[in-house]
Amino acid sequence: MRKRLPVLLLVFLCSITLHAQEYFPKNDGVKTTDNNYTAFTNARIYVTPTQVIDNGTLLIQKGKVVAAGNGVSVPDNSQVIDLKGKHIYPSFIDMYSEFGVQKPAKKGRGRRSPQYDASRKGFYWNDHIMPEKNAVDKFLFDTKKARELLQAGFGTVNTHVADGIVRGTSVLVALDSTDNSDMRIIGQKAAQHFSFAKSVASAQNYPTSLMGAMALLRQMYRDAKWYAAGHAENKDMSLEALNANKDLPQIFDADGYQNDLRASRIAKEFGLQYILKGGGDEYQRIREIKATGASFILPLDFPEAYDVSDPNQAGKVALSDMRLWNQAPGNPAALAKNDIPFAFTLAGLKKTADFKANLMKAIDYGLDKTKALEALTTIPAGLLGKSEVIGSLKNGSYANFLITSGDIFDKKTTLYENWVQGDKHTINDMSLIDVRGEYDLAIGGNTYKLKITGEPAKPKAELKSDTTTLKTKLTYSKGWFNLAFSPKKEGDTGFVRLNSLVTAPGSLSGKAILANGTESTWRATKKSDYEKKDKDDKKDEKTIPEMVPLTFPNNGYGFAQLPKQENILFKNATVWTSEDEGILENTDVLVKNGKIARVGKNLSAGGAKVIDATGKHLTAGIIDEHSHIAATSINESGHNSSAEVSIEDVVDGDDINIYRNLSGGVTSIQILHGSANPIGGRSAIIKLKWGLPADQLIYENSPKFIKFALGENVKQSNWGDLQTIRFPQSRMGVEQVYMDYFQRAKEYDAKKKSGKPYRFDYEMETLAEIINKERFITCHSYVQSEINMLMKVVERFDFNINTFTHILEGYKVADKMKEHGVVGASTFSDWWAYKYEVNDAIPYNAAIMQSQGLNVAINSDDAEMSRRLNQEAGKTVKYGGVSEEEAWKMVTINPAKMLHLDQRVGSIKAGKDADLVLWSDHPLSIYAIAEKTFIEGVPYYDYENMKQRQQSIAQERNRLINQMLEAKNKGEKTQAPKKKEDKHFHCDTEVYGI
The missing domain is CATH 2.30.40.10 (Urease, subunit C, domain 1)
Incomplete structure (x- = not known):
């Protein structure tokens, strides 16, 4: 008999396989086979967010939707599940995820000096460009994390390695946590990913700034085109991958509206259309956001209220940060109102469990529920080019769907099951009977009042004996109701324990173990169904704070109307x-x-x-020839020449220093690159049109300028002991940098003009403009010997220096500058002796240079000084006897001439x-x-x-503080107050200690 048992068992199992319903429990779900159908009947089915079927049937087979409708014919070999009163939705999609892939470890700082060259051979010259990376090669299914996502309603994620400027391709994954893993990978290369952030895995210095990252992306696209045309001499696996992936969706992690606009400008230049992962502040410039034509991926990580209960601490919080807390939950509604397509992502959330609460908040702040559902289903599916298989319940789609007790965006709704590719994942037991309500509880001659509240799957009990509330604990799982309470009677020291298997609504009865250990029976007779009472309503009530008005820019001194x-x-x-x-x-x-x-x-x-x-x-209006306000970065220090970068890329129209400068009568400024390298970046010349977006501040047909620098900074003599390998390290090396780069530019320009094929190079293009006298140099300078050197160098290439700025030893070489043909000398009024190379500076410098026939301006190089340039100009009357009229010209017409703007301003x-x-x-x-x-x-x-605004700012702060105090009192999460530090840039900002 022992020998026959395995054979009989095998025959029995085969019989089940051939003749039974052909499904078996697997993990926590149901695994359907290839042959059987599953029919879900009598449900409200959201085929798409806008195609809804009442009392419909969803038929699935082999992990896909066969049909959805009212007249669906159910085959004989079907498992039928009656979902009367329940809803079916497509499972959600997160198209910006890091699920199952690990970000590389941060490169150690064990190096004794910076890394300037790439560490890889056969790839692009910059380690932060990695289009050849594929997330599928690093993907490992994370069952625990998948469970979190399933519980939140997600069925599919597009996951990538969030590291680097060009991050490679993502993999589209179904979150099926059963053993059926062969179909999980829906797309091995689903999208190509980008950002402005360097890779943590590489120590390569360049780029060190946002404008450097933008320049690198532009050069990469130019190089890819050159490579695709077959001109490159060497194989480049990075450029090959970039070109191979160009038809995939292109997802850019911009993470904020200003970077949204910057990324869009790059896309427009190269005929691309990025899908932008935003930062949640797009509402602040919604008109410009809409004009990008881009689709967005929006985070739901709304900022927490600040704990402003301490008045001293409350003063730290900037009004703009208070506004962000107040306004950010309205960001999705703002995009929806303006017909800007967007999908939602879990990225940025501290916990996946916060997703629904934040989504509900967005709906409370005006987001339409249909738009919300689209943002989780059809839109991400469409953006990924996978609408035929995910995001809906149309015929042929994967059977990825949710079963809920009602409207999925209702707080009281329970998510029962999340089916992924035909496999069931139980979130809450759908067979669980709702026991909430008010009962009369009888146990062995004693009666109590029992009230059961809370959520159906997590009920709460309140038990009273007469008017005394008893200590009670309730658990309800897998149909078993277990209640324990202390009877509070004389002589009773233990607990009464009740249990019951709930088989029908309103029926609770079973065995009781009394406090003295005696066994008895109990019965609870339902008197009324559960309804939220005023007390419960107040507890769960969400009072949406009144949103403060948006201004341009969105801070206390912004305009309600431009x-x-x-x-x-x-x-x-x-x-x-x-x-x-x-x-x-x-x-x-x-x-x-x-x-x-x-x-x-x-x-x-x-x-x-x-x-x-x-x-x-x-x-x-006053004109500041040398400013560093209104920019998000000033130095690109990764190379000794950064002629390819442009300050125009990083103009910050929201910088409060614009308003402060206006208060000092300043109307135009030149935002200069810093002094990190001999050849710096291109300038931005802007008008201080407070309230307008950054690109509308830049002068139309703006004159072309670039920053050069001499002195300590460029040769790294003050950068620290480890910064000693970048050429140049000496003054003679600085001279050689100029000679080398101008010669290269001359040869580049000659080849370009020859009509022969040439590799477009942004750096050489800029330097060729200088040689061709189409771009003008403003040079950071101090010492006479270096000033003489640069004039001699450029004379060899038949052009001259437009402006020496700082020029604190200009009084020593004013005659030579005049002979050279310098257009202007832009100096400080009375700065001296603040570092070694300005030991010979004197406050009479401006007057002496003017006396020699030079065009002299007084500049700031400082956010504080720039708003009192009128007073700085006045100092030249004292130091050198310059007339008041000529002193005033030093901050008006003289800098206008230097900037070639004197015909305009x-x-x-x-x-x-x-x-x-x-x-x-x-x-x-x-x-x-x-x-x-x-x-x-x-x-x-x-x-x-301005004075009126100061009063209204105080009132608005008080209003927002009261809102945050109210939020804290209601139990909402808060964060500690923190001060927003205004960063004042100077020439050497981000140079020392790099």
Whole structure:
């Protein structure tokens, strides 16, 4: 008999396989076979978010949807599951995930010096460009994490290695945690991924800045085109992969609206369309976001309220951060309202379990439920090009769906099951009977009042004897109801324990073990169903804080409505023309259509707004030739030449220093690259149009400038002991850098002009513009010997230096500068002796250079000094006896000439831009207040309005603090207050200690 048992068992199992329903329990789910169907009947089925079937049938087979509808014919060999009163939704998709792939370990800092060259052979010259990497090669299914995602409703994730500027391809994975793993990989190369962040696995220095990352991406795309055309001499596996993956969805981790716009500009340049993973602040510039034409992946990691219960700590929190907490949950609704396609991602959430609560918050803040469902299903499927298999319950799609007790976006709804590719994953027992309600409980002659509340799968019990509430514990699992309580009667020291197998609604009865150990029976008779009472409602009530108004930019001094251009007549002003006419008393200035129309006496308004300027002074707006405000990075220090980078890429229109400069009468600035290298990056020349997006600040047809540098910084003499391998390390090495690069640029330009094929090089293009006198040099300089050196170098290549900035030993070489043909000398008024190479600086420098016929300007190089340049100019009257009029020209028409903008700005003359400042007093006086600052006739700053804004800021802060206190009192999570540090850039910022 023992020998026959295995044979009989095998026959029995085969019989089951051939003739029974052909499914077996596997893990926590049901594994369907190839032959049987499963039919889910009488459900509300969301085939798509907009195609909904009531009392419908969903039929699946072999892990896919066969049919969904009202008239579906159910085959005989079907398992039928009645879902009356329940809902079916497509499972969710996260198209920006790191599931199952591990980010590489951060490169150790064991090196004694920086790494400038790539560590790989046969790949791209920069280690942070890795399109050849494929997440599928590193993927390992994480069952524990998959369970979390399944419980949150997700069935599919697009996962990638979130490391590097070009990160390679992602893998599209079904979250089937059963043994049926052969179908998990839906797409081995689902998308190609990008970011602005370097790889943690490489120590290669370049790029060290955001603008460097942007320049690197541009050069990479140019190189890929060159490579694809067959011009490259050596095999490059990175460029091959980049070109091979160009038709995949291109996902860019921008992580904030400003970088959204920056990434979109790169995409536009190369005929691409990125899918942008945003930062949750896109609502702040929704018009510009919409104009990108991009689709978005939105995080749901809304900021927590600050714990502002301590008034001293509350003062640390910036108003802009308070606003972000208040406004960010409305970001998805803002995109939806503007018809911008978006998908949701779990990225950024501290816990997957926070997903539903944050999603519900987004809905509370105005997001339509249909749009929310689209963002989790059809839109990510479409963006990944997989609409035929995921994201819906259309015929042929994978059987990825959720079974819920009701509306999936209702807090009370229970998610029962998450089916992935036809395999069931139980989240909550669907057969569990709802026991909530109010009962009369009888045990051995004693009666109690039992109230069961909470969630169906996690009920809570309250038991009373007369008016006494008893200590109670309730567990309810797999149909078994277990209740224990302390009876609180004299002589009773233990607990009464009750249990019951719940088989029908409203029926609770079973065995009881009394406190003394005696066995008895009990019965609970239901008196009423569970309904939320006022107390419960208040506990779960969500009071949505009133959203504070959005401003441009979105801080306390932003505009609720952007100011409009005005036609203005200034009457009876003291007009500082900065022209040959000099200073005009009791003079009128008429502004029309953003231009200065007329300057004279007794002008008529002609419908213009009249401003009585009696006793006041009207000047052209101040121009700062050397500034570092309004940018997110200043130095690209990864190479000794960074001519390929541009400050225009990193202009920050939200920088509060723009407003502060307007308050000091500044209307135009040149944002210069820093002094990290002999050849720096290209400049950005902007108007301080507060409230406008960054790209609208840049001058139209802007003159082309670039920053060069001499001195200590470029040869790394002050960078630290380990920074000693980058060439140059000496002054003679600095000279050789210029010689080498100009010679290379000359040869590059000659080849380009020859008509022969050439590899486009952004760095050489920029330097060739210099040689061709199409781009102008502003050079950071101090010491006379170095100034002489650079003039001699560039003379060999037949051009000259446009501007020496700082130029603190200019008084020693002013005659030679004049002979060389330097357009301008931009200096400090009275800085000296703050480092070794300025030991010979004197405050008479500006006056001496002017006396030698040089065009002299006073600049700031500092965010604080830039808003009092009027006073800095005034110092030249004291130091050197410069006239007041000539001193004023040093911050108006003189820098305008240096920047080749004097035909547009810098003086009050008919036909020029109406960039004007109305001062309360003599503009060189420390008592002068810039009452109004106009740019092209638009009032971007008003002193009286500023004072009103200060009052409204205090009121708004108080309002937001009260909202956050209320949030804390309701038990919401909070974070500790932290101060937002304003970073003031200088030439050497991000140089020392790199």
